[in-house]
Amino acid sequence: EIVLTQSPDTLSLSPGERATLSCRTSQSVSSSSLAWYQQKPGQAPSLLVYGASSRATGVPDRFRGSGSGTDFILTISRLEPEDFAVYYCQQYGISPLTFGGGTKVEIK
Amino acid sequence: EVQLLESGGGLVQPGGSLRLSCVVSGLTFTNYAMNWVRQAPGKGLEWVSPSAPYSADSVEGRFTISRDNFKNTLYLQMNSLRVEDTAVYYCVKVASGGYYFDQWGQGILVTVSS
Numbered sequence: 001e002i003v004l005t006q007s008p009d010t011l012s013l014s015p016g017e018r019a020t021l022s023c024r025t026s027q028s029v030s031s032s033s034l035a036w037y038q039q040k041p042g043q044a045p046s047l048l049v050y051g052a053s054s055r056a057t058g059v060p061d062r063f064r065g066s067g068s069g070t071d072f073i074l075t076i077s078r079l080e081p082e083d084f085a086v087y088y089c090q091q092y093g094i095s096p097l098t099f100g101g102g103t104k105v106e107i108k
Numbered sequence: 109e110v111q112l113l114e115s116g117g118g119l120v121q122p123g124g125s126l127r128l129s130c131v132v133s134g135l136t137f138t139n140y141a142m143n144w145v146r147q148a149p150g151k152g153l154e155w156v157s158p159s160a161p162y163s164a165d166s167v168e169g170r171f172t173i174s175r176d177n178f179k180n181t182l183y184l185q186m187n188s189l190r191v192e193d194t195a196v197y198y199c200v201k202v203a204s205g206g207y208y209f210d211q212w213g214q215g216i217l218v219t220v221s222s
Contacts, residue, residue: 035208037153044198044212045145045153056210088153092207099153 002027002091004100012108019076021103023089028069033093036065036074039102040085048087049074079105110134112199112213119219124189130182130199130213137180141202144173144184145209146195156184156197166192189220 003026032052037045047056049065089100116128144156201211
């Protein structure tokens with residue numbers, strides 16, 4: 001199965017700062033079949049990005065996904081208070097579907 | 109508005125069984141694939157796939173996913189439950205454009221403990 005490694009584990013930043021989250025896959029992911037999710041405490045995850053770079057409906061444009069092959073990035077251009085959460089990547093190019101371990105973005 | 113509402117969770121002893129249900133509203137249920145994703149306490153997300161050859165060793169032969177299209181309901185039958193199956197189980201809708209999940213239920217807690 002494809003292993004997804006997210007880094008860093010925790011990102012400590014202030015509101016207004018830029019966040020850069022990494023997701024590396026153990027094999028190349030076909031057709032950029034990579035999604036990102038946001039999970040706030042006590043809530044279900046919600047879809048942010050699919051196809052590596054397409055924002056889901058209603059997702060603000062400060063969220064940007066990029067990358068291909070084995071290296072993917074989620075960038076949050078200017079952190080808003082509601083963006084402090086855990087972020088997961090998921091590959092869906094090859095079964096079994098797998099998730100990364102998550103990156104927590106916390107307030108510094 | 110799309111809604112996915114799970115039920116059927118709770119406390120069960122090791123070796124026991126439980127069936128989760130997920131009632132879906134706000135969309136044409138028959139048009140979409142549905143799945144389950146689980147999250148152990150304080151841990152990450154895991155796709156629950158009991159179907160070989162994609163099944164995780166952890167659930168193969170013990171879990172079964174089914175659906176009733178007349179009731180707009182997805183089920184997860186869990187047998188021979190283990191302590192490590194303790195998790196929040198999310199019902200998820202598979203997107204039209206790929207096997208990612210664009211709608212999630214609020215989740216239901218399953219605790220396996222003696």
